[in-house]
Amino acid sequence: MTTDTHLISLCSKDDLVPNSGVCALVNGRQVALFYLPEDEQVYAIDNHDPFGQANVLSRGIVGSIADVPVVASPLYKQRFSLVDGQCFEDEAVKLATWQVELKDDVLLIDPTPR
Amino acid sequence: MNKTKLILIGNGMVGHQFLASLAESGAADRFDVTVFCEEPRLAYDRVQLSAYFSGKTAEDLAMGQPAQYAEWGYNVRLNEKVVSIDRENQTVTSDSGVELAYDQIIMATGSFPFVPPVPGHDREHCLVYRTIEDLEAITASAAKGRSGVVVGGGLLGLEAAKALRDLGLETHVVEFAPRLMAVQLDDAGGKVLRDKIEDLGVRVHTGKNTQQIVDGENAVHRMEFADGEVLETDVILFSAGIRPRDELARSCGLEVGERGGIVIDNDCLTSDKNIFAIGECALWNGRIFGLVAPGYNMAKVAVAKLLGEDKQFLGADMSTKLKLMGVDVASIGDAHGHTPGARNYTYLDEACGVYKKIVVNESGSTLLGAILVGDAEDYGTLLQYALNGIELPEFPDSLILPQRGGDGKPAGLGVAALPEAAQICSCHDVSKGDICQAIDNGATNLGDVKSCTKAATGCGGCAALLTNLVNHELESRGVEVNRNLCEHFDYTRQELYHLVRVDQIKSFDELLHKHGQGKGCEICKPTAASILASCWNEFVLKKPHVGLQDTNDTFLANMQKDGTYSVVPRVAGGEITPDKLIVLGQVAKQFNLYTKVTGGQRIDLFGARLEQLPEIWRILVDAGFETGHAYGKSLRTVKSCVGSTWCRYGVDDSVGLAIEVENRYKGLRSPHKIKFAVSGCTRECAEAQSKDVGIIATENGWNLYLCGNGGMKPRHADLFATDLDKATLIKYIDRFLMFYVKTADRLQRTSVWMDNLEGGLDYLRQVIIEDSLGLGAELEEQMQQVIGTYECEWKKTIEDPEALKRFRPFVNSEETDSNVVFVMERDQIRPATAEEKAANTPAVPVKMMAS
Ligand code: SRM
Ligand SMILES: Cc1cc2nc3c(=O)[nH]c(=O)nc-3n(C[C@H](O)[C@H](O)[C@H](O)COP(=O)(O)OP(=O)(O)OC[C@H]3O[C@@H](n4cnc5c(N)ncnc54)[C@H](O)[C@@H]3O)c2cc1C
Ligand code: SF4
Ligand code: FES
Numbered sequence: 001m002t003t004d005t006h007l008i009s010l011c012s013k014d015d016l017v018p019n020s021g022v023c024a025l026v027n028g029r030q031v032a033l034f035y036l037p038e039d040e041q042v043y044a045i046d047n048h049d050p051f052g053q054a055n056v057l058s059r060g061i062v063g064s065i066a067d068v069p070v071v072a073s074p075l076y077k078q079r080f081s082l083v084d085g086q087c088f089e090d091e092a093v094k095l096a097t098w099q100v101e102l103k104d105d106v107l108l109i110d111p112t113p114r
Numbered sequence: 115m116n117k118t119k120l121i122l123i124g125n126g127m128v129g130h131q132f133l134a135s136l137a138e139s140g141a142a143d144r145f146d147v148t149v150f151c152e153e154p155r156l157a158y159d160r161v162q163l164s165a166y167f168s169g170k171t172a173e174d175l176a177m178g179q180p181a182q183y184a185e186w187g188y189n190v191r192l193n194e195k196v197v198s199i200d201r202e203n204q205t206v207t208s209d210s211g212v213e214l215a216y217d218q219i220i221m222a223t224g225s226f227p228f229v230p231p232v233p234g235h236d237r238e239h240c241l242v243y244r245t246i247e248d249l250e251a252i253t254a255s256a257a258k259g260r261s262g263v264v265v266g267g268g269l270l271g272l273e274a275a276k277a278l279r280d281l282g283l284e285t286h287v288v289e290f291a292p293r294l295m296a297v298q299l300d301d302a303g304g305k306v307l308r309d310k311i312e313d314l315g316v317r318v319h320t321g322k323n324t325q326q327i328v329d330g331e332n333a334v335h336r337m338e339f340a341d342g343e344v345l346e347t348d349v350i351l352f353s354a355g356i357r358p359r360d361e362l363a364r365s366c367g368l369e370v371g372e373r374g375g376i377v378i379d380n381d382c383l384t385s386d387k388n389i390f391a392i393g394e395c396a397l398w399n400g401r402i403f404g405l406v407a408p409g410y411n412m413a414k415v416a417v418a419k420l421l422g423e424d425k426q427f428l429g430a431d432m433s434t435k436l437k438l439m440g441v442d443v444a445s446i447g448d449a450h451g452h453t454p455g456a457r458n459y460t461y462l463d464e465a466c467g468v469y470k471k472i473v474v475n476e477s478g479s480t481l482l483g484a485i486l487v488g489d490a491e492d493y494g495t496l497l498q499y500a501l502n503g504i505e506l507p508e509f510p511d512s513l514i515l516p517q518r519g520g521d522g523k524p525a526g527l528g529v530a531a532l533p534e535a536a537q538i539c540s541c542h543d544v545s546k547g548d549i550c551q552a553i554d555n556g557a558t559n560l561g562d563v564k565s566c567t568k569a570a571t572g573c574g575g576c577a578a579l580l581t582n583l584v585n586h587e588l589e590s591r592g593v594e595v596n597r598n599l600c601e602h603f604d605y606t607r608q609e610l611y612h613l614v615r616v617d618q619i620k621s622f623d624e625l626l627h628k629h630g631q632g633k634g635c636e637i638c639k640p641t642a643a644s645i646l647a648s649c650w651n652e653f654v655l656k657k658p659h660v661g662l663q664d665t666n667d668t669f670l671a672n673m674q675k676d677g678t679y680s681v682v683p684r685v686a687g688g689e690i691t692p693d694k695l696i697v698l699g700q701v702a703k704q705f706n707l708y709t710k711v712t713g714g715q716r717i718d719l720f721g722a723r724l725e726q727l728p729e730i731w732r733i734l735v736d737a738g739f740e741t742g743h744a745y746g747k748s749l750r751t752v753k754s755c756v757g758s759t760w761c762r763y764g765v766d767d768s769v770g771l772a773i774e775v776e777n778r779y780k781g782l783r784s785p786h787k788i789k790f791a792v793s794g795c796t797r798e799c800a801e802a803q804s805k806d807v808g809i810i811a812t813e814n815g816w817n818l819y820l821c822g823n824g825g826m827k828p829r830h831a832d833l834f835a836t837d838l839d840k841a842t843l844i845k846y847i848d849r850f851l852m853f854y855v856k857t858a859d860r861l862q863r864t865s866v867w868m869d870n871l872e873g874g875l876d877y878l879r880q881v882i883i884e885d886s887l888g889l890g891a892e893l894e895e896q897m898q899q900v901i902g903t904y905e906c907e908w909k910k911t912i913e914d915p916e917a918l919k920r921f922r923p924f925v926n927s928e929e930t931d932s933n934v935v936f937v938m939e940r941d942q943i944r945p946a947t948a949e950e951k952a953a954n955t956p957a958v959p960v961k962m963m964a965s
Pocket of ligand 3: 755756757758761762763764765768793794795796797798799800
């Protein structure tokens, strides 16, 4: 991946919890960050649960469905792909995702959602 | 092609079976089918009717589904009764005046409950027990009354008695014959059954001939019997037998039996070749069959005949096994020994209330019949001996005598010994051969076998035998039974538990790498977390465990609909000092939390933001509170009544014991939540019999009840042991809880676990009281380890800066979640609705810290 000039620094690697989520504010919007050390990857998706109508996705359980990393909402258990935000229970629901990158223990993010 | 015009009259259980069989035959499109259904709903499971009183709804009981019938292409006329058949012009007329032409008719009109024509039988609150509407009427009458009488001590009568008792009525059974269940049981069996039922608080009056029913003095009715005695009661339920509904057949001139019933031949055809009759309305060979299995067979014969296939109805086995008020009762074949030369063997244990009798032929080589009361475990085996003429062992009594001591294995009959033709499921006529066939055709688990053969989907009586057979057949084919937890682990919860213990596994990653695949999920992670906690009791917020937990466990609080949390400190036994009460009030006030007394005798503070939790708990812990584990699959509350200390009726200190056991088991992680209650006397103000573990004081110690449940499917706890001293009581509970923790499935409450436990209550007693598995000491030791390593999770959390980091709302900001908005209602906060948020209703300002 090429480092993009749009990227801004968000937090340190220490702020992330391995195999679990935390939340950050990016331009007033809540972004859920998930750190999967095994894949050496951080994923960023919308923290707002469109089913439960609350900002809670960073507090869900991380897992996989046939190798796609997912998070299950803590409210009503719908699962969302961490890669592209697609909901597995409802085809019509797809969350915003952000491009993030770990660089020297600092997490960088492109503040414009994809 | 011209379709055959087919009319089905009656959409009961058998009518439904007919429609299902016709659809399955694949030939339904050769017929133009119209169904007349007198009741306001499609067919439902009458056999399970009583379950309606234990929480099942009409939907749960439904068999016929409108969408399914539509898909099969049937026209259904609900709430519409056929009032006449014109056989000459081949038309039927309904009560709404519709007239339809037919080529063939299937009559499946069932039967109605017989009500003896004694004067007063038609008074208000004199009811019967056959339809869902009847049950609604019974519930309504029971709500107004205190006592109820069932007239008729047969199978249905006793089921009705259970229903009345469950509705809280003082219950009586009045029977004309000298014993209960006269058809199926003999005098000795009837007596054992009567003793057991009376022990359960139902009064039985046999040899009573009701003369008339008049106004009562202290209750709604007064029943007067031929012997001069009287009985007063508020509700009367008639269950004195059934009568075939043959009125329609009679009026159109079909042949009917002398005592009722539409006469049919082996093809299920009536005296009119265009009209079949099936189910309880049909009279075959002078007999009415009051069970559903023979009706199902008739339905299949009728379908075969319509399609020109060769199949006949040749009678049915009337053996039955049931649980009446928790008492096992079974009757097989020639139970009364009417066969010439028949000989009996009997076994009677009055102490435990067990009676067993087998009837064998003159030479002692084959089993003709049997009666079992109080313990019907041998039913499956005996039935197979009787149905298949399997040669009896040298000493036939070995089949019913208890096996004690030594290595004498029960003389049961292994499923391997059954012949291919052995009938496994009588409801759906499924043989061992059919089941082997299904497995050979690719069924790889019990569910598959059930769905393709229908075995065990009727009365369920054959379920245990079927499970044994399927497992045996699969294993003999080298197939493993799939009970996998999820896509990441090819193991059951119980197997994972053993792996964790045996391999001394301490983290999810280790477990996943050694025994699983993928990344895990919201099913296996919390399961593993719970197992790890029950085994090693490590701090749940330790780094490796953090991501495994549901949010509630992660943040040690219950998430509410708006993403805020509730705070529930432990209030053991519901006992709380004024000072502590004041602290709760102060905390609630400082942080402006919504406050409510819970159903578990403690206090819940709602509306705490993630970042407020540590500060709130710091104050609570300082004041001596501990976490209440309201978030955990673990011990919740031990409710108590005030007991002997204050209450004028109390016989022991229920509060003291409640506090002691709550403190003993707090923190124990388990497959599902666990609740206790302790009552100080039999009035049971703590509702102990609805709990996983219920304890009630007696004059001589404590009675222990296990596996009760409130919630969605309430279950009364079973009385497990009586008059225990405290040490024994605690020992049994230690063993029970640990055995449950080790063997239950994920999210299985003790009630469901018990209902699935092979051998049921008796088996549990053997394991826990008699220590039949030799596990007792180990279970106690493991419990001791859990108790010894208990720590309050909140106390640890507020002392651990690493763990506290998790409670920051944002890693890069001190702001709070602006989506959480409260408004005031009844002087307290509540989450604002979406409309209120949109309308900017004045919100309550956030109080971050204690002021
Ligand atoms: C707070 C409370 C209601 C109240 O305001 O009184 C409550 C609240 C919840 N109950 Fe309950 N139950 C509460 C007493 C009960 C009781 C009464 C009792 O314990 O005597 C029952 C019936 C008894 C029983 O469990 O057998 C009860 C049966 C359930 C059930 C159904 C369980 C079942 O086996 O069918 C659930 C659902 C579940 O656990 O799957 C449930 C689940 C819940 C959950 C966890 C639902 C959820 O996921 O949000 C609620 C969250 C609690 C919270 O946010 O703090 N709650 N719940 C009560 C807390 C008691 C306490 O002090 O801990
Ligand atoms: C409480 C209870 C417990 C039972 N337990 C067991 C058990 O454990 N095991 C067992 O094998 N059996 C049991 N039975 C018996 C079992 O329910 C019956 O054998 C079975 O329901 C018979 O089915 P059926 O279709 O012949 O009659 P039903 O189920 O009675 O159906 C007949 C239907 O036809 C309708 N009908 C009648 N006349 C007309 C008309 N002219 N036009 C339109 N519709 C009409 C009726 O309204 C009814 O809906 C139990 C019965 C009860 C009541
Ligand atoms: S159960 Fe007994 S001791 Fe407890 S309050 Fe009721 S009457 Fe009193
Ligand atoms: S015997 Fe009734 S379901 Fe099998």
